[in-house]
Amino acid sequence: MHHIAIFASGTGSNARKIIEYFKQRPEVTVSLVISNKQNAGVLEIAREHGVPTLHIRRDTFYGTESILDELAAHHIDFIVLAGFLWLVPAYLVRAFSRRIVNIHPALLPKYGGKGMYGHHVHEAVKAAGETETGITIHYVNEEYDEGAVIFQARCPVEPADTPDDIARKVHELEHRHFPEVIAGLLSGD
Ligand code: GAR
Numbered sequence: 001m002h003h004i005a006i007f008a009s010g011t012g013s014n015a016r017k018i019i020e021y022f023k024q025r026p027e028v029t030v031s032l033v034i035s036n037k038q039n040a041g042v043l044e045i046a047r048e049h050g051v052p053t054l055h056i057r058r059d060t061f062y063g064t065e066s067i068l069d070e071l072a073a074h075h076i077d078f079i080v081l082a083g084f085l086w087l088v089p090a091y092l093v094r095a096f097s098r099r100i101v102n103i104h105p106a107l108l109p110k111y112g113g114k115g116m117y118g119h120h121v122h123e124a125v126k127a128a129g130e131t132e133t134g135i136t137i138h139y140v141n142e143e144y145d146e147g148a149v150i151f152q153a154r155c156p157v158e159p160a161d162t163p164d165d166i167a168r169k170v171h172e173l174e175h176r177h178f179p180e181v182i183a184g185l186l187s188g189d
Contacts, residue, residue: 001028004032004079004080005032005033005078006034006046006079006080007079007081008033008083009035009083010037010040010041010118011040012040012042012082012083013175014082014083015030015083019045019046021179030051032052032053032074033045034067034070035055042082058086061086065092081101081140082103083103085117087114087144093141100140101182102140104138105135105167107134107136108138108145111125111133112145114144116145122164122166130157131156132157133169133170134170134173136149151181
């Protein structure tokens with residue numbers, strides 16, 4: 001049995017897909033949703049699904065290791081970042097070595113790094129005149145968007161596409177692939 005924690009800062013559409021996907025699969029459960037934003041949509045989604053939630057503060061997250069106790073209390077053995085905007089501290093990367101994955105809304109190594117998240121990414125893709133973009137699912141290390149790539153999927157960018165259109169296409173890819181990629185990683189254990 002695997003227990004996942006999802007870390008997210010925003011709306012939580014990916015978290016919703018992951019929670020719903022694993023509701024049908026008894027061998028994996030989303031046991032905790034963690035956010036740095038008290039009013040993040042993702043916390044509401046978790047509550048709707050009866051998943052415990054935790055709000056983290058910057059000083060506690062970076063200044064102590066108390067999150068490790070919270071994760072242990074919920075038997076967490078795998079962490080998914082789904083729109084989580086804070087850098088994961090080294091102590092957490094070490095404690096969950098190759099057991100933290102992130103989704104990025106572009107084809108890394110392009111359009112990654114600090115400040116490259118959500119709409120900023122799609123605007124940069126549009127401004128560069130790219131003809132394709134996509135998603136990257138990767139292991140998390142101590143740098144933004146630099147861990148080993150696990151999976152990528154692509155979609156075309158048409159000349160008339162706005163950053164919103166690009167965001168829509170990318171979200172579709174994320175929702176289609178992210179739960180299955182996580183399931184694949186966990187089924188190997
Ligand atoms: C997703 O598109 C995810 O790839 C992106 O934030 C969005 C969250 O959407 N993550 C990053 O940009 C990380 N650098 P959601 O809250 O609807 O799941």
